[in-house]
Amino acid sequence: MRSHAKLKGQMPTPMTQKKKVWRLKSGADRRFRAGHPWIYSNELLESPKGIAPGEEIELQDAGGKFLAHGYGNPSSLIAFRTVTRDSTNSEPLSAAALAQTFTNAKALRILAGLKDASHRLCFGEADRLPGLIIDRYLLSGGEQLFAVQAHTAGMDRSLPNIYKALEALAIAGDAWDRTGIVLRNDINIRKLEGLEPEPARTVRPLAGIDLTKARILILGALSGTIEFETDLLEGQKTGFFLDQGSNIQLATRKLSNLLPEKPKEPLKILDLCCYVGQWSTQLTHAFRQRGLQVDVTLVDASAAALERATKNVESQGAQSKVMKANVLDGLTGLPDRSFDLIICDPPALIKGRKDLHAGAHAYLQLNTQVFRLIRAGGAVVSCSCSALFEEAHFQQVLAKAANRNHRRAQWIARGSQGPDHPMLTEFPEGQYLKCWISGVDC
Structure with a gap:
């Protein structure tokens, strides 16, 4: 019942x-x-x-x-x-109107092929609900969890109706009994609206499930889904970086023929700012499908993230080692040209306009290390999620980092945020994620 x-x-x-x-x-x-x-x-x-x-x-x-x-x-x-902009829809934040908006958002994610994998259900302005983030996590046991973030005062006031609308959405899919909700208002961006960050809390629990060790289903880079362990209560963002899914698929396709530098040796991957190891876990799965052995070096400043990343990459058959370090100054001990593939996916290094100069320098500093560490014939995937860091400036940083190391980077693909983070051409502020993929000294 x-x-x-x-x-x-x-x-x-x-x-x-x-x-x-x-x-x-x-x-x-x-x-x-x-x-x-x-x-x-x-x-x-x-x-x-x-x-x-x-x-x-x-x-x-x-x-x-x-x-x-x-x-x-x-x-x-x-x-x-x-x-x-519909004059007849005078109560767009009522529970009934929100339920319809969520239904429309769900239809877009189904169209994008994300029905059976975790995804972002609501992405603020792009889904006509500015200031609202909702991630839908599908758990390995068949449950679903909605992680809600209200960035603005308007969405904060609307939380009661948002919960009602999510209930209606779940009931329509005959899934309410297997649905949980957490509120992740533990974000500093709320201060811009005069709101204080709040500790994460469970609004509707999932019986018998420890959300700090949740096992979620993420769309696989090749096919199907892959399980990841993550923390849906106190982990970064709402627990996972769902926006990189398309870029991981793109990198997996473009780098499908990458081989170790020496035959019979494992393919060596360096995963910088790895969090729970999303990139290296997906890539390990793909390379193992080709029969390659994979060694992954996981680097992050969080011991808890490294522990989860180790579990995730080893679940796909990789050998792993960890480095708890700040990537901006903790990579100098690694030997030159020692990796076949480097993933560089740092958190936003530019939070506001006042950070532009220092943040650009930090991206340059980090990517300079990347091009020092990649071997000839290897591949680099470098990302920026700083919305204020324009793509043209990111390109300049990548070029300068390669030139500092006298490396020739040939960029073979570029990506952006996934389809569950849709973009509006009339709203450039919603376009933030940049991903560039290159072969080096090929």
């Missing part, structure tokens, strides 16, 4: 009040009419003060013509965020 018990932490929905109306200055609607979902405070005709952060707002142009429904925040530079 399906359980319809109230979700832990769910609050009553406030009584509907008349929605406030904001108008734009004359001429300030051009960018918005072109599709961009944000309005800045200096584009409004009047001050945004006087509303509660996250309160729902109707946006109009200078002449009083409807533009959008969304929510506002008087304390944020981004004063208004769009939820819908």
Whole structure:
């Protein structure tokens, strides 16, 4: 029998009040009419003060013509965020409207071939819910877990309805009895909206499952799914880096003929900022399918991450060793040209505009070590997830890092975020992940 018990932490929905109306200055609607979902405070005709952060707002142009429904925040530079441009959908953050939005988001992930693997169900603006992240983790026992992050005041206020909508989505798939929900508001980006980070908490538990040692199903680089152990309560992001799936598939295809430097020796992989070993586990699986032996060196600053990465890569037949180190200064002891394949996938080194210079230097410092350590005829996969670090600048860093080592890098492929992190051409701020794949001195 399906359980319809109230979700832990769910609050009553406030009584509907008349929605406030904001108008734009004359001429300030051009960018918005072109599709961009944000309005800045200096584009409004009047001050945004006087509303509660996250309160729902109707946006109009200078002449009083409807533009959008969304929510506002008087304390944020981004004063208004769009939820819908449909004038008839006056309550887009109601439980019923959210359930329909989630259903549409689910359809896109099915179209992308992610139905039977863990994926991001909701990616903020790209799924018409700015400030909301929801990852759907499929567990090895057949359960599913929704990991929810509310980055903004509007989504934070909407959490009760978000939980109800997820319940409706799960019930429609006959999966509510096998569904858990965790709230991962343990993120500093909330401070930009006047919100404090909160400890992760379970909203709806999964009986008998330790979420700190969850076994999740990730789409395999070749086919099917691969199991990973990860921490869905306190792990990085919501527990896993789901955005790299397409890049791992791309690298696996492009590097399928990579061989060890010497016959009968194992293929040597260096996985930098490995976290739980997603890249090296998937690549080990692919190379083992070809009958190759694989040695993986895992590097991360977290002992807990290295422990999980070791389990994951060894589950696919690799021999592994670990280095607990800061990759920016901890690689100098490794010998030159000693790896066949290097994965360089650091966390965002540029958090804000003030970090651009120092962050670019850090990317250069790290990739200089990468090109020192890769052997002739080997391959490099280098990534950046810093949204503010434009791809052209990343290219310049990669070129300079190779040239510093007198290496010839021939870039054979480039990737971006996966299809469960969809992009809008009118919203470049949502395009953040860059991945470049090269052969070196071939």
